[in-house]
Amino acid sequence: MCSCTYDVTVEATGRRRRATVKDVALEAGVSRGTVSRVLNGQPYVSDEARAAIDAAIAKVGFVPNRAARSLVMQSSQAIGLIVHEPHSLFVEDPNIGSILLGANAALSEAEYQMASLIADSPRDVQRLSHFLGAGLIDGVIIVSARVGDPITQAVAHLGLPAAFVGHPRDIGDAAYVAIDNRAAAREVTTRLVGTGRRRIGMIAAALDRDSGSDRLAGFVDALGHRFDPQLVQSVPLYSFSCGQEGMRALLEREPDIDGVFASSDAVAAGALDVLHAAGRSVPEQVGIVGFDDSSWALRCDPPLSTVHQPATELGRAAAEAVLRQLRGEGAGGPHLLECPIIWRGSA
Structure with a gap:
């Protein structure tokens, strides 16, 4: 039996033979080396x-064989986008989708492929850590990292070009793109206070990451001496169900509450659902504000007052930070984006 390996599929299969560099060279009337230089973006080839x-x-x-090219160039032309959230939140949270689309647009323009990677469990984290060390991607964008995140530690150990969406406190001088969560939370809470509310509570989600803890800090800043820790209910995730859970707990503990800052729009939507079921009119009896200006905000009744988070721009900026590192231009430092207040009928 012949053990030869053929570069093309035989015609007997009925499939078209795959074109090769040799075919391109013959058609163009140049050497295969010249074709390879053009494909690899190298100089010293005439315009003609x-x-x-x-x-x-x-x-x-x-069609170039990217696997073979990666071996030659020592580059996969792929960037991983790692989302350290439960699978359910990956689907539910429109911000994650917008970050993904923004990152993908920037990477596509640079001829890079994006690989979406979800870390839902300790097993996922271990699997991803091994994957990162296999050389299958050139860099990573990390969303929702916590302090002490093992994925962050793996990236640092491997020396992979990386950019974070958000600012965990233990990433050293790694590149990150973010908004000022604390200042935005302070501003939207101050505006809620300005509507005359006197018993303002907060459903504080995701306190194990910088965005959640910073939004709580901004809430405390805004209330000053009026801050009452009994009016804060912590929940684990930026999700609709956590908003329901948090609002039920606040109403049971503090039935006279007349204002709520929910730390995401999804959380606010869940809180509104519970308020409506309890017969509390919004905004007449209870004013509520959210955070993100996502599609949740416009689906709420009444539409949600909130902070606009530029999720698509965050994804694009994070991708561009990784691309800069791959070009040898350095991380570029922190990149903070504006996040204005959007005021609607819920407060």
Whole structure:
């Protein structure tokens, strides 16, 4: 039996033979080395030869073998976007989707592929840590990292180009893109106070990461001496169900509450659902504000007053930070984006 390996599929299978670099070179009338230099973005090729090669590629239907190119270039042309959240929140939270789309747009423009990676469990974290060390991606964008996150530690150990969406306190001088969660939370709470509310509570989600803890800090800043820890209910996730859970707990403990800062729009939507079920009119009896200006905000009744989080721009900026590192330009330092207050009918 012959053990030879053929570069193309035989015609007997009925499938079209895959075009090769040799086919492009023959069609363009140049050497295979010249074709390879063009494909790898190398200099010292005349404009005339480049034009002939481009035309030949189109004519013969040549598609580069990226796996083989990666071995030569020591580059996978892929960037991982790691979301350290439960699977359910990955689907429910529109901010994650917007971050993903923004990052993908920037990477696509640079001819990079994005690989979406979800860390839902300790097993996922262990699996991803091994994956990162296998050389299958050139860099990472990390969303929702916590302080002491093992994925962060794995990235640092491997020396991978990385950018964080958000600012965990233990990432050293790694690149990150973020908003000023504390200042925004302070501003939206101050505006809620300005509507005349006297018993303002907070459903404080995700206190194990910088965004959640900073939003609670901003809430405390705004209330000053009026802050009452009994009016804060912590919940684990930025989710609708956690908003319901938090609002029920607040109403049971503090039935005279007349204002609520929910630390995300999804949390606020869940809180509104409970308020409506309890017969509390919004905004007449209880004013409520959220955070994100996501699609949840407009689905609420009444529409939600909130903080606009530029999620798509955050994803794009994080991707661009990783690309800069891959080009040898350095991390570029922190990148803070504006997050204005959007005032609607809920307060």
